[in-house]
Amino acid sequence: MISVAREEGKLDDIRAILGNDIAVKAYREGTLPFPEGAIIARIAWSYDASEENNKTFGQAQSFVAGAPKNGVQFMVKDSKKYAETGGWGYAHFNDGKPADSAFMQSCYPCHQKIESRDFVFTRYAP
Secondary structure (H helix, E strand, O other), X not given: OOEEEEEOXXXXXXXXXXXOHHHHHHHHHOOOOOOOOOEEEEEEEEEEXXXXXXXXXXXXXXXXXXXXEEEEEEEEEOOOOOHHHOOEEEEEEEOOEEOOHHHHOOHHHHHHHHHXXXXXXXXXXX
16 A cells, blocks of 8 residues: 545545555655556545444544545556656556546646656655
8 A cells, every 4th residue: 555545526536546566665765766667556436425424423524435436547667668658557447448548548648747756646655
């Protein structure tokens, strides 16, 4: 586990950011750019109010992860294979099926905005 995040707007989810051993080690050591072979994954769920918890607390304050949402995403660091996209390959799956190429074209332009952090949005939460 690298971190958790809450996204609002169109995405409106709560997510877990996971990594393989290479990615986690780089995060822990503050290594940028990420080393070859780093893999970062994102899984997400709906962000739901918990009426049961809110009744217990006596006020609206509790939210929980609900149904899976917004697919599963991966970033794979391979500077040679993915040289045109900052050294990262991107993948997105909905219900186990890969997203179409039009959708995938939106990944790098968004990540390009954070080039100073090797195109990775998530910060480590130890």
